[in-house]
Ligand SMILES: Nc1ncnc2c1ncn2[C@@H]1O[C@H](COP(=O)(O)OP(=O)(O)OP(=O)(O)O)[C@@H](O)[C@H]1O
């Protein structure tokens with residue numbers, strides 16, 4: 275093919291491709307901890323501003339999948355592609371993915387001890403690109419505003435989870451990965467965090483949520499995928515999972 279033909283082909287093909295490409299796309303990823311083959315060919319797409327629940331039994335590979343998507347070194351991605359808004363995350367390390375707008379809130383929340391709530395937020399804004407201003411964060415998280423001068427690790431589990439999400443918004447993120455955000459929290463606090471995730475969705479941020487509390491995760495999700503033994507065993511609407519007793523019995527224990 276000569277240069278002009280190839281340029282013409284690209285010119286006609288690219289608008290179609292751009293329209294068809296999902297905002298976040300995971301294509302047949304395989305990841306290993308050393309010799310242990312854990313993430314075994316996972317694929318799914320998420321549209322911009324959608325919330326997706328990633329569910330499954332203990333040990334199914336949910337955390338490992340999130341870690342792979344956030345491009346942490348372990349587990350190591352050996353095959354497959356991860357695309358965010360047209361950018362190839364699979365070719366990046368975690369710090370580069372972070373600059374592209376990826377934020378993982380791990381199960382342990384990584385709140386920094388010895389610092390106040392506000393200092394935790396300021397620290398999140400140190401690296402470019404910056405997200406929400408501190409005052410805007412406080413408008414959405416009044417509990418954090420009240421506690422801005424409190425040492426962050428002395429807050430309750432629910433308040434610390436709010437801080438973990440707030441810290442994500444202090445950066446300019448495109449996609450948020452939440453690993454078990456409701457773990458150990460009372461229903462009333464779960465509802466507060468749910469309302470925050472809804473607000474995040476309303477401003478166009480895409481969220482993938484891993485939760486044992488599948489009902490709570492599904493009621494704010496558009497889509498759901500269920501993993502078992504490192505593979506996707508179901509993909510559909512959140513509603514379809516809530517309505518399917520077989521899926522619930524077999525994989526979700528709800
Ligand atoms: N660092 C590691 N090295 C080796 N194997 C690991 C490592 N971390 C996790 N695994 C294994 O990978 C598999 C999937 O674990 P993962 O933590 O991804 O599951 P999960 O779905 O998040 O489970 P849970 O619901 O219990 O959090 C498990 O068999 C686990 O033992």
Ligand SMILES: [Mg+2]
Nearest residue numbers: 336337338453
């Ligand atoms: Mg896990």
